[in-house]
Amino acid sequence: MTKSNKKQYMLAVLVAALGYFVDIYDLLLFSIVRVQSLKDLGFTTELELLEKGVFLINCQMAGLLIGGVLWGVLGDKKGRLSVLFGSIIMYSLANIANGFVNSIEAYAILRIIAGIGLAGELGAGITLVCELMPQKIRGYGTTIVAGIGLFGAVAASTIAGLVEWKTAYIIGGVMGLSLLLLRIGVSESGLFESVKITEVKRGSFFALFKKKESLKKYISVILAGVPIWFTIGILITFSPELGAAMGMTELPQAGKAVLFSYVGLAIGDLASGVLSQVLSS
Numbered sequence: 001m002t003k004s005n006k007k008q009y010m011l012a013v014l015v016a017a018l019g020y021f022v023d024i025y026d027l028l029l030f031s032i033v034r035v036q037s038l039k040d041l042g043f044t045t046e047l048e049l050l051e052k053g054v055f056l057i058n059c060q061m062a063g064l065l066i067g068g069v070l071w072g073v074l075g076d077k078k079g080r081l082s083v084l085f086g087s088i089i090m091y092s093l094a095n096i097a098n099g100f101v102n103s104i105e106a107y108a109i110l111r112i113i114a115g116i117g118l119a120g121e122l123g124a125g126i127t128l129v130c131e132l133m134p135q136k137i138r139g140y141g142t143t144i145v146a147g148i149g150l151f152g153a154v155a156a157s158t159i160a161g162l163v164e165w166k167t168a169y170i171i172g173g174v175m176g177l178s179l180l181l182l183r184i185g186v187s188e189s190g191l192f193e194s195v196k197i198t199e200v201k202r203g204s205f206f207a208l209f210k211k212k213e214s215l216k217k218y219i220s221v222i223l224a225g226v227p228i229w230f231t232i233g234i235l236i237t238f239s240p241e242l243g244a245a246m247g248m249t250e251l252p253q254a255g256k257a258v259l260f261s262y263v264g265l266a267i268g269d270l271a272s273g274v275l276s277q278v279l280s281s
Contacts, residue, residue: 009132013141015182016125019088020149022179023121026095026114026172028153028262030060031237032255033165040165041104050241052104057233059108063115071120075127084128085180087120092176099170122149143273150269153262157255236261 030037034053043052067087075083094114101107126142133141160168208218235242239252 009129009134009141011182012129012132013144015084015179016129017145017148018182019084019121019125019179020145021152021155022088022172022176023091023118024149024152024262025156025175026091026152026169027060027118028232028258029095029156029160029168029172030056030111031233032157032160032258033168034237034254035240037107037165038104041102041107043104046241046244050238053238056104056108056111057237060111060115061233063112063117064119065115066112067116067119068123070116072123075120075124081124081128083120083124087117087124088176088179089117090114091117091121092173094173095169095176096173099166099173101166137277139273139277143270143277146273147266147270150262150266153258154266157259157262160255232258232261 034056035049038049038052043049071083071087074086091114094110094117098107098110098114101110126145129141129145130138156168156172159171163171207214209215236257237254239254239257243251
């Protein structure tokens with residue numbers, strides 16, 4: 001391994017980790033500021049806060065679903081760096097614009113756009129890191145990306161407790177745009193460059209469904225992720241309403257619930273990543 005190659009993959013790990021940090025910050029920020037932001041838009045009853053909150057998180061999730069397919073296809077066709085640049089510009093600008101919304105309709109549209117952008121960050125970043133790093137230490141690279149990235153939720157909870165919710169959105173967008181300067185020095189994946197000059201078909205989403213083994217892995221990963229997002233996107237996001245329904249005298253705050261859960265997630269990710277690397281499994 002040359003010194004230049006080592007520098008390239010170390011930079012890729014740093015950029016991917018910071019990118020995921022901002023990605024998680026923006027993804028979880030809505031869960032943290034949901035109640036206050038909706039109250040400022042004129043929705044004050046418990047039913048309105050719940051219904052509008054569900055509507056907006058569904059908009060964000062719809063954007064993530066669309067973006068997951070879109071950026072995955074573009075990543076294979078145009079390269080990992082193209083996706084990293086495109087996705088971060090999209091969600092950063094959407095989140096800055098979120099700091100100026102004055103209607104539920106504008107809020108919904110921007111959450112969809114932000115969701116589309118957010119979907120590209122981790123997939124492209126992890127793929128680039130895996131393709132640049134030597135196989136024997138690849139697990140450590142992805143562990144660093146995931147472990148550092150998850151602390152973005154901790155930052156979002158902390159910042160949202162110090163500034164107005166609109167300012168918190170703007171800060172997230174500015175952090176994202178600042179990362180573009182770091183990304184300039186990252187090189188494209190050598191694996192992608194070598195495949196690009198072959199006749200191998202790239203960017204076919206439906207290729208996942210052609211082979212039984214690929215389909216099985218794809219479905220297994222989705223099923224593994226469902227309970228994780230159910231816990232974060234539903235139980236934690238709507239913890240104030242769930243606490244009220246359970247008759248709690250002091251209602252939980254979504255921001256604190258996000259903070260504590262993501263500290264645990266980050267520790268667990270770091271531990272499981274290192275264990276996976278040590279066991280080569």
